[in-house]
Ligand SMILES: [Zn+2]
């Protein structure tokens with residue numbers, strides 16, 4: 001049951017901020033093992049950075065220094081605030097230590113000696129971690145284990161490892177930034193200075209990373225959201241976007257495309273209440289394991305929550321009548337408005353939010369239908385991602401050790417899923433024991449234009465949670481009650497996160513079908529505005545989203561503005577075009593296209609838009 005929480009968290013997609021301050025236990029604070037192959041080198045670079053800082057600023061108190069995605073950091077309590085020049089000096093000292101090729105040596109000290117060691121060196125944060133470990137060992141009735149330290153050269157750190165062999169094995173690195181970070185992520189504790197760095201096996205890897213980082217800054221969806229007038233964030237509702245007309249058009253366009261796909265696959269859309277009584281979550285198991293992430297309210301002596309997920313409520317619609325084997329698969333889709341009470345300090349743009357909508361679906365089916373249904377859902381995934389030019393990669397997570405339900409049913413379900421995956425021709429890898437405790441699952445990841453991996457959505461084949469806990473059944477051919485299987489599936493995942501990902505992927509230059517404004521018509525002079533409105537009407541008739549720039553700006557300015565807004569087509573209208581009733585479109589990349597009659601131009605764009613091509 002411990003995994004309910006992990007699963008529901010995983011359901012909304014890599015919402016774990018990789019650079020979030022480590023919270024919680026002392027052990028977590030010491031855990032350098034994030035599991036990536038480069039992590040020992042990254043974490044070793046953090047030790048070398050701490051050595052350099054201690055050299056340059058005697059009396060520095062050391063926090064922690066883990067490996068993170070693409071690099072490392074270390075938190076320091078320093079006698080003064082760091083300046084950018086300090087990073088250069090620190091980097092130079094680090095380079096010297098790397099050149100000296102000091103071996104990393106692990107030692108174990110008896111607990112008391114370990115504590116005394118860090119006390120003598122004036123390292124209260126290390127002493128605090130040791131005290132926590134001792135208190136925990138005591139609470140568990142265990143003896144305090146020896147204190148493990150790693151040393152290289154003159155530097156010694158409290159550390160579980162692992163490390164590379166010697167400092168010489170640390171590749172090309174760069175120190176990136178300094179930021180404030182509360183000790184243990186707790187705003188009541190001291191604010192430390194955190195230095196971020198990155199380190200790679202080769203100079204080429206480092207250069208590529210630095211390029212990607214620069215490019216990512218330019219593409220940051222929070223920045224583009226303002227620039228393109230898509231959405232904004234305000235402190236009156238942390239972690240929830242305010243959608244502006246253009247952003248909401250984008251949102252609805254994505255949603256409607258999915259609705260159309262689902263209609264073709266015989267989904268039926270439902271809508272269940274956002275405000276739900278506590279007893280539902282007790283029945284589903286979320287109350288015990290997920291309560292701290294739910295917004296709770298009292299009304300007339302009852303506790304309610306804003307739903308953090310749609311799953312359990314869909315069972316009420318299923319159970320509203322007797323279902324026969326002939327009714328299955330029964331496919332319910334729902335664009336449920338979800339709320340999760342994430343810590344305000346961890347919220348970030350559209351990718352880590354408190355409020356979001358999932359393009360959710362719950363499919364109820366007979367066990368023998370698992371294979372064909374999974375294959376069909378994989379087809380939906382492939383189609384939807386082709387609209388944005390992303391190739392989904394799939395990870396198949398199998399039965400974990402603590403799984404609920406009949407092992408024979410698990411084996412059968414897993415075999416059917418694997419067959420469906422093989423038949424689909426999709427690229428996938430298997431992660432053993434990575435399924436939910438109630439369901440084998442397929443996670444969907446994409447790599448964007450910068451090669452960054454995003455987890456977007458998931459497909460789970462639920463054998464237990466909804467079917468058993470909510471006592472679902474159908475009548476089989478012989479008139480007996482049978483348990484259905486429930487597939488939970490989201491394809492975009494959260495609409496908010498998906499829009500954040502594709503905004504960065506396209507750097508805001510959305511393909512025609514998605515662009516909030518598909519064409520801007522630019523009348524050269526005031527007397528051309530009437531004809532521009534006429535052309536706009538011709539295009540709007542075909543469902544195109546068109547603006548007329550009737551402002552007093554000069555033509556060149558209008559074109560530049562439209563380009564800045566990344567509008568796919570611009571049409572300049574002057575006397576000549578109006579007389580001939582033609583349009584000479586320019587694309588946002590600057591290509592001048594041949595003149596076409598208005599109708600033909602509008603037809604062509606409408607057809608292109610309907611195709612939902614990503615280019
Ligand atoms: Zn270490």
Ligand SMILES: [Zn+2]
Nearest residue numbers: 310311488489
């Ligand atoms: Zn679900």
